[in-house]
Amino acid sequence: MTQYLEFEKPLAEIEGKAEELRALARQNEDMDVSDEAAGLDAKAATLLEELYADLTPWRKCQVARHPDRPHCVDYINELFTDYTPLAGDRNFADDHAVMGGLARFNDQPVMVLGHEKGNDTKSRIERNFGMARPEGYRKAIRLMDMADRFGLPVITLVDTPGAYPGKGAEERGQSEAIARSTEKCLQIGVPLISVVIGEGGSGGAVAFATANRVAMLEHSVYSVISPEGCASILWKDAEKMREAAEALRLTAQDLKQLGVIDRIITEGMGGAHRHRAATLASVGNAIGAMLDELSGQSGAALVADRRKKFLSLGQTGLAA
Template identity: 55%
Template sequence: MATPVYMDFEKPIADLEKKIDELNRLALDGLDIGSDVAALQGRVEQMRAEIFSNLSRWQTAQVARHINRPFTLDYINLMFTEFTELHGDRNFGDDHAIVGGLARFDGQPVVVIGHQKGRDTKEKVYRNFGMPNPEGYRKALRLMQMAEQFKLPVITFVDTPGAYPGIGAEERGQAEAIARNLREMASLQTPIVVCITGEGGSGGALAIAVGDRILMLEHSVYAVISPEGCAAILWSDGTKGAQAAEALKPTAKDIIKLGVIDEIVPEPMGGAHRDHEATAANLKAAIARHLDELKALSPEELVEKRYEKFRAMTRCAE
């Protein structure tokens, strides 16, 4: 298991778990302190439940970005078999911020695509911090069109702060690549299940998130811009991210009220980063349920219902 990384609001939990570690070291010397350790562990679980049942929107955004949170390749390893990664957009190159390929989901052939972040500095740079270039979106589209050709369901995992805004990306048609994905996904004649697992940032997320069913993990976020970016625009002060998060309302509880997503998938207590296996199991069960429902629809019905789904979102929230 990865070394625990605590967020600011988890400091009371960190202090208690530090004391538990100290007591466990004393126990190695033969001291009988089992009851003390058990009492502290019970207090930790109680405190964790209290904190995570009352997260602010800004705190939820921090959980969604946690460095130990499972990424697309983690979900692929835990939920799929026989994964074969496919590379390149057949135009410019291979974008490491988006991974995708063929796999089996409960024995059924599928195409799986998702954003991929990194954990250490080398991997973060290699994955471009999970921010795709145009070739990443064109690779994703190539795989989705292949899925349609062979009548395979598409499953996507969304976790990006946004599309890469660099000069090279703009020169190679970043906006066009995103717009083309939106158009093509809207009319793709095969089931599409979208899973928002961390950050769902703007068009960079939406470019692989036009689906028949959209699932969102309990502590993920989905918005047109990051809280810090919003604060920088509104108040010329990126440090007001917490204030912007309250205005954006990017959490799963907020988004489902707008009809943008179909289901909130629960996470283990303390967040997905604390138990990858349990998170993947919850998400896999939800995906399987929705895929079963979608497989009963004809290609024409899928496209029509998808169209109606996104048209129904064009209303103002109260």
């Protein structure tokens, strides 16, 4: 059953009426509603195109958070073969908000890791809604170290509201773990590719996305803080999240213009949740293209490229 976002309510009414007509026709074989249903379908398609033609930053946040959007586990299952999960940070525990392991991409051995939010109440609680604790980032560090040791490209899939801010996480060194993971991204001498598939929130995302190549899905977001958090700090009012989303420049289009990311991966009309198979394929094609761009480079060249990329951020347009 399709889940509709707040701004999609008019679309829900039209598609709901079309489905009601078809349900009546199934109950009464003598009833022909094909013309009426086709007319409603055409109206819905037009409205969908209008709604998604010029999404505001806040609406893009809503699309990025859609519960039916493909998650990390979906990309791993579809795009990778021989996936062997690796668990634990060898220090405290295994964080289920971060999944990763050895796999093959287009028959090439790689290390893949990412944030997983879960897709129902039970799995979301188990995965802590994609908010990693320190042991999750330390697991990521361990896997990146292993990839560097064996010369395996690292592919990260980012989808998190941010790192978990709970008391236990802070006691176990959350900030230090995020900083170490970001540092490890800058140190490894293998290709590092990151794709923001939903939300890229704060340092929790940067710890996975300090990469040679960073891509974003068309309706994903990537920001130093959530719009609600920003609004609470600046205006003491979380309801000003729309204004905050505008100010944060968190859309893929803004970030490509600012040079923060390298490419935008298009989604079908209505978002990735309406075109799951096509979106998964598009991300796979983008990952393949980015790996090709980095193939043949030495470890030292990859590290230098990564450092230059991030040190140059914010310099565009500055006077010499």
